[in-house]
Amino acid sequence: MSSMASSPVKIVLSPAEQVELEGRCRPSSQCRQRLRASIVLGAARGQPNQQIAEKLGVSRVTVRKWRARYAAERVAGLADRARCGRPPRFSPIEVAQVKEIACSDPDDKGLPLARWSVSEIARLSVNEHIVDQVSRATIGRWLNRDAIKPWQTRSWITPRDPDFATKAGAILDLYQRTWHGQPLQDDDYVISADEKPGIQALRRPRPGRGLLPGRARRVEFDYQRGGTLAYLAALDVAAGTITGITRPTTGIAPFGELVDAVMSQEPYRSAHRVFWIVDNGASHKPGWTQTRVSERWPNVIMVHTPVHASWLNQIEIYFSIVSRKALNGMSFTSIDALAQHITQFQTWYNTISHPFNWHWTRHQLNDYLTRLGLAA
Secondary structure, eight states: OOOOOOOSSOOOOOHHHHHHHHHHTSTTSOHHHHHHHHHHHHHHTTOOHHHHHHHHTOOHHHHHHHHHHHHHHGGGGGSOOOOOOOOOSSOHHHHHHHHHHHTSOGGGGTOOOSSOOHHHHHHHHHHTTSOSOOOHHHHHHHHHHTTOOTTOOOOOOOOOOTTHHHHHHHHHHHHTTEETTEEOOTTEEEEEEEEEEEEEEEEOSSOOBOOBTTBOOBOOSOOEEEEEEEEEEEEETTTOOEEEEEESSOSHHHHHHHHHHHHTSTTTTTOSEEEEEEOSOGGGOTTHHHHHHHHHOTTEEEEEOOTTOGGGSTHHHHHHHHIIIIITTOOOSSHHHHHHHHHHHHHHHHHHOOOOOOOOOHHHHHHHHHHTTOOO
8 A cells, every 4th residue: 555645735833833733722722723723733743634634534625725824824824714705785874774764653654553563664665765675584683683673562651640759759768778868777667568459260161281392381261250359468578578368359448457467467566667658549548548557556657659650569569470470371160269379379479589679769760750851
């Protein structure tokens, strides 16, 4: 058998080049850089191209390519060549104009649309001669880069309470354990309370189907109504624990029972002050509620949210958790079964609960009111 022919391209390395190439062969280096450095090191040891190719699992054409490049350009020759590629079809100005359409109101364009879709944006971009032609997928990529989603909407309500800043600020101060500019004492507590009315005991005629690869969990859409009940709950803001009761309906009496359920326990019964954050519902309207509760629990201070601002009340976060984790998709044979399930969830929740990581402070409130033009 004849010996392998040696390459006419000879490689001689300086000590510095030897160190550089060996460094590029480390496992942490890019795969293509390790391969190219290994080819050159093999060539420097006098190995023929065929032997290097067999050892590294590449073709002789690849070995010849990088051997020749290194001989001509040294280490710089191992870098990737610049690729021109296909020139962009759309200019940055065209892309920006299409995004401007997505951020505009369709009514401003004379279209009877509530919101944009990708198809409508593409059609208008062509009609207004911004581009000659563009696909929905292309516009979708452009919008995705800037997280622009004109087909999505979120509802909000402008503050209508003339004392919004004062009332909201007092609640946010309590979350920061401050009242009227003074820090709360160790035996002061903050309770966030409300009712979740009209929870339906839905009985589904067939059981759901479990989760499978590539298939979401399925829940029977049809159901039979089994009545409703109300869930009244109070959150200890600092501890994150819940005290709650279920009743057939909401009202002054059920809310009083919730207050008694909380205040009859320690440490609230003997606390210096217990601040109750509530909204303006009929069960605890401002004014008479403080008088009524104080007759039985003198250390209670009722703090009401501004009108249409129950989102400032942290108990609403807990009610959202109840809906998502305990109620959605469930089937109940009766009102009693629903009440028992809610009670069991509350007990379980208190074993893993922790305070909500509330970040909205007076600083964010002032920025919010400034954006709305409502700052003092």
